Amino acid sequence: xxxESTLLLNRSEVQKLLSLAECVDVIERVFFQQGxxxxxxxxxxxxxxxxxxxxxxxxxxxxxxxxxxxxxNTNFPQNHALFGLPxxxxxxxxxxxxxxxxxxxxxxxxxxxxRTAAATAVATKYLxxxxxxxxxxxxxxxxxxxxxxALSLMLPLRKVYAFDVDPNASLRxxxxxSREFQIDIESVRRLPDAIRSSDVVVTCTPATEFFVRKxxxxxxxxxxxxxxxxxxxxxxxxxxxxxxxxxADSLEQVCSIGDTHHSIAxxxxxxxxxxxxxxxxxxxxxxxxxxxxxxxxxxxxxxAIEDATAATLVYEKACAARITNSFEFAA
Numbered sequence: 001x002x003x004e005s006t007l008l009l010n011r012s013e014v015q016k017l018l019s020l021a022e023c024v025d026v027i028e029r030v031f032f033q034q035g036x037x038x039x040x041x042x043x044x045x046x047x048x049x050x051x052x053x054x055x056x057x058x059x060x061x062x063x064x065x066x067x068x069x070x071x072x073n074t075n076f077p078q079n080h081a082l083f084g085l086p087x088x089x090x091x092x093x094x095x096x097x098x099x100x101x102x103x104x105x106x107x108x109x110x111x112x113x114x115r116t117a118a119a120t121a122v123a124t125k126y127l128x129x130x131x132x133x134x135x136x137x138x139x140x141x142x143x144x145x146x147x148x149x150a151l152s153l154m155l156p157l158r159k160v161y162a163f164d165v166d167p168n169a170s171l172r173x174x175x176x177x178s179r180e181f182q183i184d185i186e187s188v189r190r191l192p193d194a195i196r197s198s199d200v201v202v203t204c205t206p207a208t209e210f211f212v213r214k215x216x217x218x219x220x221x222x223x224x225x226x227x228x229x230x231x232x233x234x235x236x237x238x239x240x241x242x243x244x245x246x247x248a249d250s251l252e253q254v255c256s257i258g259d260t261h262h263s264i265a266x267x268x269x270x271x272x273x274x275x276x277x278x279x280x281x282x283x284x285x286x287x288x289x290x291x292x293x294x295x296x297x298x299x300x301x302x303x304a305i306e307d308a309t310a311a312t313l314v315y316e317k318a319c320a321a322r323i324t325n326s327f328e329f330a331a
Contacts, residue, residue: 035283
């Protein structure tokens with residue numbers, strides 16, 4: 001029986017192969033395909049531990065070659081403080097969908113980081129007002145950094161407010177990225193004023209109680225709610241969700257683990273009140289923004305097709321570059 005080796009890629013190798021701009025392109029494309037009904041629904045499974053948890057996300061991806069991807073990610077918010085470890089760790093296993101062969105095992109951290117920001121970029125392209133120039137980033141870690149880069153690809157930003165429960169984190173974020181982007185980035189401690197002044201708000205925190213209140217948000221604001229990727233997490237006021245146009249990355253997921261599910265649990269919304277999935281917007285099956293006064297929330301829980309698409313891009317680029325880090329599992 002003939003076997004073939006499996007490509008192994010660590011985080012630094014993945015990082016070299018995956019640019020945010022490229023990831024935005026492939027994520028937009030796969031949402032379009034999903035909106036046209038060409039990609040089956042993704043799957044998700046989770047398990048809790050005392051200080052964190054693990055989720056498994058699976059997806060089938062049809063392109064010139066067919067793939068199945070499985071991502072196993074752990075999320076332990078106290079890791080950095082207690083152990084000096086990253087909050088999120090994991091791997092993605094990429095398989096040939098025609099014969100089941102394990103093609104690659106990739107570190108998932110960079111892919112998770114980049115595809116999450118890329119999904120925000122796609123949502124911003126379709127849902128934010130085109131002249132949006134002021135943004136607030138809530139959560140100034142690595143994901144906040146990536147989210148700002150994503151917004152800057154889509155919007156003419158001139159002012160950014162940076163907020164974090166750790167004021168030192170927002171100060172570092174503001175000073176470092178102000179120089180790089182050559183725009184005014186201000187560390188703030190008063191979140192309400194920043195949000196009221198913003199066209200776009202991104203939340204990417206591990207919060208378990210909402211902190212973006214309805215009364216903070218001006219009409220016409222676009223909010224990308226990124227942090228609530230488990231049922232116990234929450235960033236957005238349920239009454240704000242109930243009064244806004246909600247666009248989901250996955251209808252089923254936001255009803256069980258996203259910010260939207262808290263609004264449904266509070267009897268302020270029903271599943272049927274969710275306006276659309278992002279894939280329907282990208283594919284042109286639902287109208288985008290109908291007025292400048294619409295408040296739109298993108299509930300981003302992170303879907304497996306994003307992981308599969310980014311992992312496939314990395315794998316195909318690695319093959320083209322003749323990277324040969326491999327292991328023979330069947331040996």
